Each structure stands twice: as C-alpha cells, then as structure tokens.
Amino acid sequence: MNNVKHCYIHIPFCKKICSYCDFCKLFYDTGYVSKYLEILKEEITTFYQGEVLDTIYIGGGTPSSLSDKELESLFLILSCFKRSSDCEVTIEANFDSITESKLDICKKYGVNRISFGLESTHSWILKKMNRKLDLEYVRHIIRYCKKIGIGNINVDLMYAFPGESLKEVGEDIEFIKSLDVSHVSTYSLMLEEHTKLFLEKEKPISDEVDAKMYELICSQLSDYSHYEISNFCKDGYFSKHNLCYWKNKEYYGFGLGASGYLGDVRYINTRSITHYLQKKFRYLEEKLGIYDKIEYDVILNLRTKEGISKEDFFHKYSIKFEDCYSYFELVKEGYLVEEGNFISIPEKYFYLSNEIMVRLLEECKL
Ligand code: SF4
Known part of the structure; x- marks a missing residue:
C-alpha cells in the first residue's frame, strides 16, 4: 500500500467551451458520460489500494454539468474510497449548471467544499470568454450552499483579460467580497496556444498592468490570509487538497488527463477519450530521482x-x-x-x- 492521502478525479465534460481554456475538456454528451463513468470506475478499482484519504477533489471540466442521475452515479463510484473523519471533499461547479438539487446530492454524498468558477462579473468579458453568469443567481446559490451546511466555498476569479481595466478587476473583487465566501483563488489569464483567444490574436495585458492588478487584488483581499501566491482564505479555510500539491505530497489522479504522484513516479493520464475508453490510462510516467524531488519540493513549497x-x-x-x-x-x-x-x-x-x-x-x- 502507498502512503497516499489525497485523490483528484477529473470530470472533463463542459456544456460550453471557454475561449481561453487549455484544460482537458470535452463537450458534454450524456452517452459519453455513462461510458466515461464506467471506465473511471475501472481505473479506480485497478489502482486504488484502500488507503484512508484526507482529501478528495472532483475537478474538471465542469463536474456540475452532469445531470442529477449522473452525479449520483459518480458519487456511488467514489464511495469506494475510505475517508478520514475530517476528509475534505471538494467539487468544482459553474453557476450556469449548478442547481439546488445538484447541491443536495453533493451534500448527501459528503461534499463539504465547493469551488465555483466565476471568473468575471462584466458582461463584455464574459461574452468574450464564452461564459454566462447571472449575478442574482450567484448570490442565490451561495446562500443555498450555506443554508444546507456547505460553508466552505471557493470562488475563482480570472484577471488580466485583454482590454480589462484595473477598475473592473476591483469591481469583481468587491462583488466576491460581498458573497462572504471563505476562499478566493485568482488567476492571471495566460493566452495559451490553440485557444480561441490566442487564435483571434488577442494581445495579452502588459506585465506592468498585470502586476498592478495583482497588487490591487492583494490589497482588497487584505482581510483574507494570502497563504499561497494565488490563493486567499479566511481563518483555517485553506484548501487542504491544494496544500498537498504545494507540499509535494503524493496523490492519486484518476480520469482523463489527470495527473498523479505515487511513490517515486509522477504520471499524466491520456487526454485522448478514445484511448481512455480503451483503458489505456497512462500517457506519461516520470520516475523521479532525489534531485528531481528536491527541485519539486523547492518550487512547490515556495508558492506558499x-x-x-x-x-x-x-x-x-x-x-x-x-x-x-x-x-x-x-x-x-x-x-x-x-x-x-x-x-x-x-x-x-x-x-x-x-x-x-x-x-x-x-x-x-x-
Ligand atoms: S468550464 Fe472550465 S474546463 Fe470547461 S471550457 Fe470553461 S474553463 Fe475550460
């Protein structure tokens, strides 16, 4: 048995594809979802060795794009994991697909942390991102999470979108603060090759403006603890799962394109759905020597x-x-x-x- 206490599960489906997205994702298709879940179960059964887990993180893609029934099936698969008494169980969700009934299902199966992709509150930016957001619905969903007892909530914000102003970033932060959530993650947009934005030749924001935006975010979130370069939390609400990455701990990664770290090996799963469904899970395995481990330790630890x-x-x-x-x-x-x-x-x-x-x-x- 490995000494693994953490596990990531990738749900690659999205109902819309964002213009900046370089993640491993697929258009939602219910036929694919059921096949995918079947194979995911096989992958987990093949590799999981029964360790008691301290964190489980369901990321994507957009896990909340799954229907109620599909979500139930996913959680039944994940019920094979042994969990410690205070196991942190996180699911990522988007506001255009999350519903009260999906949140009830999450609660029923022990989810105690939700990470929402908000990214921006400005309609022109959301339109260019190919995302949708109803700010009233956002408030409603956050209230509902708290009402059913899921008070550990993260909101993701993206900044440095081409053409975005400092004032707009400040307004986004003010909106997030008004939600009174326990955790905020911020990401400076990278124009990755092969994304729609890159192909449309959008110009990245200058490093100088980017640095000013970062400074503004840090000062506006000064009542949160800035515990990692891009992450802010209220007292005690740091992400236990993400800390496992930054502390260079071992973790399982299951699902399309997921990465993991077990023993001396870091691995990445295939991003090809065809290969994945044929159970050709691993795409790359890197056996680490002591120098590699030391270097990973330094790079990751210094983020905190x-x-x-x-x-x-x-x-x-x-x-x-x-x-x-x-x-x-x-x-x-x-x-x-x-x-x-x-x-x-x-x-x-x-x-x-x-x-x-x-x-x-x-x-x-x-
Ligand atoms: S929702 Fe997330 S994973 Fe899906 S396309 Fe948008 S950024 Fe990519």
Whole structure:
C-alpha cells in the first residue's frame, strides 16, 4: 500500500467551451458520460489500494454539468474510497449548471467544499470568454450552499483579460467580497496556444498592468490570509487538497488527463477519450530521482506563505537545505526571508516568485 492521502478525479465534460481554456475538456454528451463513468470506475478499482484519504477533489471540466442521475452515479463510484473523519471533499461547479438539487446530492454524498468558477462579473468579458453568469443567481446559490451546511466555498476569479481595466478587476473583487465566501483563488489569464483567444490574436495585458492588478487584488483581499501566491482564505479555510500539491505530497489522479504522484513516479493520464475508453490510462510516467524531488519540493513549497521547512527538508533528504542551495544572497536582497525553521518569499515579492525560484535553483550546489 502507498502512503497516499489525497485523490483528484477529473470530470472533463463542459456544456460550453471557454475561449481561453487549455484544460482537458470535452463537450458534454450524456452517452459519453455513462461510458466515461464506467471506465473511471475501472481505473479506480485497478489502482486504488484502500488507503484512508484526507482529501478528495472532483475537478474538471465542469463536474456540475452532469445531470442529477449522473452525479449520483459518480458519487456511488467514489464511495469506494475510505475517508478520514475530517476528509475534505471538494467539487468544482459553474453557476450556469449548478442547481439546488445538484447541491443536495453533493451534500448527501459528503461534499463539504465547493469551488465555483466565476471568473468575471462584466458582461463584455464574459461574452468574450464564452461564459454566462447571472449575478442574482450567484448570490442565490451561495446562500443555498450555506443554508444546507456547505460553508466552505471557493470562488475563482480570472484577471488580466485583454482590454480589462484595473477598475473592473476591483469591481469583481468587491462583488466576491460581498458573497462572504471563505476562499478566493485568482488567476492571471495566460493566452495559451490553440485557444480561441490566442487564435483571434488577442494581445495579452502588459506585465506592468498585470502586476498592478495583482497588487490591487492583494490589497482588497487584505482581510483574507494570502497563504499561497494565488490563493486567499479566511481563518483555517485553506484548501487542504491544494496544500498537498504545494507540499509535494503524493496523490492519486484518476480520469482523463489527470495527473498523479505515487511513490517515486509522477504520471499524466491520456487526454485522448478514445484511448481512455480503451483503458489505456497512462500517457506519461516520470520516475523521479532525489534531485528531481528536491527541485519539486523547492518550487512547490515556495508558492506558499509558509515556504520551505528546513527541518522537513533535512528529514526527507538527510541533507541540510543550506548545503543544497546558496540562498543567502537572495535573503540579503530581501527576496527570501528566513524565519526560524522556514525560508519563504515575502508576500510583497509573490508576483516575482518565478524569477526568484529560477535564481534559487541556479544556486544549487549538488
Ligand atoms: S468550464 Fe472550465 S474546463 Fe470547461 S471550457 Fe470553461 S474553463 Fe475550460
């Protein structure tokens, strides 16, 4: 048995395809959903070894695009997982497909955290994104979640959309704050190749404006804890599941295009639905050596406010962090902070985190 406590399940179906989307997704088709769930069950049965899980994350795609009946079938499949008493069970949902009855089903099967894709509140941006949103319905659904006892709610916001102003980003944040949710995730839009926006030759926002938007978001969300570069939460409401990624822990990944990390192996499942339905699950497997593991640890840990624990590092690799990396110059320049046992990027330099990580990795002594 592996020492795995976390699990990701990918539901790739979406009723509409967003113009910026580079995720693994398929147009919703009820015939495909039932075949997909059947094969997903087989994949889980083949690989899951009965560990007690601390987090289960159902992402997509859009899991809420499934019908009530399909959702019930999904949860019955997932009932094979052993869960710890405080297991965090998250499902992603979009406001154009979530309903009260779907939320009731989620509640019935133990979902205790919901992550909503809101992305923007501005109609011209939503139109260009190929998304729909009724702000009154958003308020209603958030109220309903709280009413049925799912108070752990995340809302995703995308910013730096081509042509978007600082004022519009500020208005989005104000709207999200008015929902009084426990968690906010923010993403700066990347114009990925092969997306509609990229093919339409939309111009990305300048780095300078992007940095200003990030700064504005951070200041408007100052009553939340900025516990990871892109994530903000109220007291204690951090995403246990996402922390498993940032703490470089092992996790199962099931479903089309899902990735996982088991033992020494990181893997990615196929993105081809044809292959997936033929049970050719794995597309890529990368066996990690100690140097790869150390590098993953550094890159992922530094995304969090807490940063790298030197003690944990030594415990894991039997080598001192300072014997691996010359980081004192970065500390002297203020890009890294050393406090007790931890080394971290100060919040004011989060927006430079990629550059800081690259510099640190270049200082590797191994
Ligand atoms: S809902 Fe999410 S996964 Fe589906 S197309 Fe939009 S961004 Fe992509």
